[in-house]
Amino acid sequence: MARPKSLRKVVKPPGFKGYKPYGNQNASGSPVELLYEEYEALKLADFDLMNHLEASRVMGVSRATFARIYERARRKVALALVEVKEIKAVYGHAYLDKSWLICNNCNARFTIPQTASEHNCPVCRSSNVEAVK
Amino acid sequence: MKTLITSTGGSLDASFDKRYGRAAWFCILDEQTGKTEFFENENVNATGGAGTKAAEKTVELGAGKVISGDFGPKAKDLLEKFNVQMVIIEEDDLTIKDIVERIKG
Numbered sequence: 511m512a513r514p515k516s517l518r519k520v521v522k523p524p525g526f527k528g529y530k531p532y533g534n535q536n537a538s539g540s541p542v543e544l545l546y547e548e549y550e551a552l553k554l555a556d557f558d559l560m561n562h563l564e565a566s567r568v569m570g571v572s573r574a575t576f577a578r579i580y581e582r583a584r585r586k587v588a589l590a591l592v593e594v595k596e597i598k599a600v601y602g603h604a605y606l607d608k609s610w611l612i613c614n615n616c617n618a619r620f621t622i623p624q625t626a627s628e629h630n631c632p633v634c635r636s637s638n639v640e641a642v643k
Numbered sequence: 644m645k646t647l648i649t650s651t652g653g654s655l656d657a658s659f660d661k662r663y664g665r666a667a668w669f670c671i672l673d674e675q676t677g678k679t680e681f682f683e684n685e686n687v688n689a690t691g692g693a694g695t696k697a698a699e700k701t702v703e704l705g706a707g708k709v710i711s712g713d714f715g716p717k718a719k720d721l722l723e724k725f726n727v728q729m730v731i732i733e734e735d736d737l738t739i740k741d742i743v744e745r746i747k748g
Contacts, residue, residue, distance in 0.1 A: 610731075616745065617733065618710075623726035632646075632708055632730050633745050 545602025567640030661712020664693030694718030
């Protein structure tokens with residue numbers, strides 16, 4: 511039996527239920543299901559511009575796992591664009607994070623409120639942070 | 644953004660108070676100007692609801708971030724609701740000055 515997937519931490523779920531192409535004539539078949547953790551990976555890496563190691567710590571998974579989630583996210587978005595498919599946000603193997611992050615630099619623990627845009631340590635500004643297990 | 648730090652006294656040399664609701668003083672640090680202001684906590688000896696009141700006070704003072712040693716469940720819920728960032732520092736023997744300097748970098 512395959513080893514169960516560890517849950518990925520998602521700080522904030524996507525603000526949409528899905529995306530639909532318009533101006534197209536032959537929209538084809540089933541929508542692409544973008545998982546919450548894939549959205550989060552895309553956001554951390556390409557919007558917050560974190561490197562994979564930092565981002566993997568925020569999500570509470572290993573760097574390699576993060577890279578795989580991120581790759582899947584990019585492929586799904588590309589697939590949806592090229593094959594003119596809808597994107598649907600699906601929950602996936604995530605848990606929504608209301609809990610805490612820890613800074614490896616100064617050992618401060620902190621939360622990320624919904625309105626915050628950065629994941630850096632609020633005390634020493636270090637980006638060397640990871641999820642508290 | 645303003646940051647609230649719990650303090651045992653009304654000056655920068657006072658030590659950091661690890662309690663939130665029953666901290667003796669609140670220090671408000673304005674991160675833009677670097678100025679600090681101190682406010683006495685009226686609820687130090689309250690029998691109940693100190694955390695709730697402290698959270699209300701935090702929002703009233705306009706702080707977006709709170710630094711303390713721990714937060715009770717009620718304070719946590721409220722601060723979360725108001726999107727205030729909670730920061731826990733567990734080190735002993737810190738003064739307010741130490742923390743302020745850490746934030747300024």
